[in-house]
Amino acid sequence: MSDRTQHAANPDVDVDVIVVGAGPAGSCAAIALARAGFSVVLLERGPFPGSKNMYGGVVYPRILDELIPRWYDEAPVQRWITRRSTMVMTDTQAMSIDFRNDAWAAPPYNGATAYRPDFDHWLAGHAESAGAQLLCSTTATGLLRDRSGAVTGVTTDRPDGDLTARLVIACDGVNSFLAKDAGLYREVAAKHYTLGVKETIGLPKEVIDERFGVRGREGVDIEIIGCTSGVNGGGFVYTNLDTVAVGVVLKLPALAAQQLRPEQIIAKMKTHSAIAPLVEGGELKEYSAHLIPEAGLSMMPKLATAGLLVAGDAAALCLAAGIWLEGVNFAMASGMYAGQAAAEALRRGDTSEQGLAGYERRLTETFVLRDHRKLRRAPALVLSDRVQHRYPQMVAAVVERMFRVDNPDPKPGLRRILAQERKRAGVRRRDLARDGWAGLRTFG
Ligand SMILES: Cc1cc2nc3c(=O)[nH]c(=O)nc-3n(C[C@H](O)[C@H](O)[C@H](O)COP(=O)(O)OP(=O)(O)OC[C@H]3O[C@@H](n4cnc5c(N)ncnc54)[C@H](O)[C@@H]3O)c2cc1C
Numbered sequence: 324m325s326d327r328t329q330h331a332a333n334p335d336v337d338v339d340v341i342v343v344g345a346g347p348a349g350s351c352a353a354i355a356l357a358r359a360g361f362s363v364v365l366l367e368r369g370p371f372p373g374s375k376n377m378y379g380g381v382v383y384p385r386i387l388d389e390l391i392p393r394w395y396d397e398a399p400v401q402r403w404i405t406r407r408s409t410m411v412m413t414d415t416q417a418m419s420i421d422f423r424n425d426a427w428a429a430p431p432y433n434g435a436t437a438y439r440p441d442f443d444h445w446l447a448g449h450a451e452s453a454g455a456q457l458l459c460s461t462t463a464t465g466l467l468r469d470r471s472g473a474v475t476g477v478t479t480d481r482p483d484g485d486l487t488a489r490l491v492i493a494c495d496g497v498n499s500f501l502a503k504d505a506g507l508y509r510e511v512a513a514k515h516y517t518l519g520v521k522e523t524i525g526l527p528k529e530v531i532d533e534r535f536g537v538r539g540r541e542g543v544d545i546e547i548i549g550c551t552s553g554v555n556g557g558g559f560v561y562t563n564l565d566t567v568a569v570g571v572v573l574k575l576p577a578l579a580a581q582q583l584r585p586e587q588i589i590a591k592m593k594t595h596s597a598i599a600p601l602v603e604g605g606e607l608k609e610y611s612a613h614l615i616p617e618a619g620l621s622m623m624p625k626l627a628t629a630g631l632l633v634a635g636d637a638a639a640l641c642l643a644a645g646i647w648l649e650g651v652n653f654a655m656a657s658g659m660y661a662g663q664a665a666a667e668a669l670r671r672g673d674t675s676e677q678g679l680a681g682y683e684r685r686l687t688e689t690f691v692l693r694d695h696r697k698l699r700r701a702p703a704l705v706l707s708d709r710v711q712h713r714y715p716q717m718v719a720a721v722v723e724r725m726f727r728v729d730n731p732d733p734k735p736g737l738r739r740i741l742a743q744e745r746k747r748a749g750v751r752r753r754d755l756a757r758d759g760w761a762g763l764r765t766f767g
Pocket residue numbers: 343344345346347348349366367368369372373375376377378379380381382383461462463464494495496497500518519520521570571572612613614615634635636637640641648649650651652654
């Protein structure tokens with residue numbers, strides 16, 4: 324394959340670094356390395372970057388300030404998120420905390436909706452402009468190793484397949500074949516994953532603006548709990564310019580136990596009185612599904628071994644913690660730090676596990692691992708049976724009684740309502756206190 328690739332400083336290898344996967348992690352790793360002057364090949368199994376990728380739809384690209392200053396002037400954004408809601412739902416009720424911020428409609432912005440084929444393609448374009456060579460429709464099928472076990476390249480599905488390098492960065496997404504092949508995962512268990520399923524529904528822009536109460540490029544992000552038909556998980560509704568993304572994230576063992584199909588769960592969610600008026604009359608444009616590494620720190624693999632670094636979803640660096648569903652920012656950051664640490668190691672000529680320690684140090688010093696450590700209890704708490712099935716009922720019942728006018732009866736006191744509804748929902752005082760304390764320690 325060497326005739327098609329750039330030349331490495333070391334003539335014994337085809338290229339300095341192979342980055343596998345042109346998602347956000349891979350492209351940011353490739354940008355950092357190519358700008359540092361190393362030859363980089365970016366392998367992508369899809370016909371173009373973004374063609375195989377799906378997500379809910381909101382990206383928080385602040386970390387790009389470092390790699391692409393004023394990225395917001397050129398990134399292919401649908402809408403800028405100016406409204407964020409968290410909704411608690413029962414079959415017939417819904418309560419939202421709804422926040423608007425006009426400042427998020429102007430530079431430097433906060434979050435944005437974007438289509439992945441556009442966004443990933445744009446980001447990979449920056450890797451190419453920096454000098455990386457993008458090879459699409461090419462799947463890495465395994466790792467090459469030397470006698471000591473150090474990774475020295477990858478095998479691919481091309482006829483002249485093998486490609487050697489001084490270092491490989493695996494950014495091949497959730498369920499990373501390469502990280503598993505390198506033995507970096509202790510355990511791969513279904514309980515650590517959720518299945519994300521999404522419908523993209525077409526509606527005229529003016530209709531979306533009116534239904535969601537936004538104008539121009541303003542956009543909305545709604546995260547929902549209690550919308551998953553008894554399967555532990557959560558839901559979301561995001562606005563693009565002329566489509567609305569509606570989706571659910573479902574815990575795999577719970578989904579298998581309920582014997583429900585994800586499309587049935589979305590269909591039911593779309594009939595809820597809080598969602599139906601937002602999407603009715605829309606045309607289904609796309610249905611997509613993808614796994615999410617949901618368990619955070621508790622499922623994270625070793626991040627490096629001799630000749631290999633792992634970044635993004637491949638390293639389970641995705642934060643799914645109730646009001647947050649963020650993976651793209653963690654992928655871009657971990658990819659960039661992997662690229663920087665790799666450049667440092669290559670300059671020193673030491674790509675042993677120890678020589679690559681700068682990667683984990685960077686992650687530890689920044690939001691990438693600090694957020695995961697701080698929120699390590701969040702996935703288990705948010706997906707627990709009480710938070711999923713009992714608290715939404717209890718909260719909705721309390722709010723309903725506070726808002727109900729039951730004259731000639733006088734207004735009830737909140738403490739009494741809370742005690743009665745807690746009992747009715749079958750929540751023990753001890754468990755409520757324990758979960759409250761866990762919530763404070765996690766999010767406080
Ligand atoms: C339903 C759902 C909703 C989500 N919502 C959000 C959200 O709103 N906001 C957010 O920030 N995150 C969200 N996420 C998470 C986010 O999508 C991921 O965290 C993010 O895409 C990770 O980026 P990555 O570059 O690590 O991996 P990916 O984006 O998965 O990219 C991996 C790339 O590697 C390629 N590849 C894989 N194997 C090989 C191989 N062997 N050879 C060559 N190429 C290969 C793939 O084709 C792909 O292009 C969501 C995820 C899901 C499933």
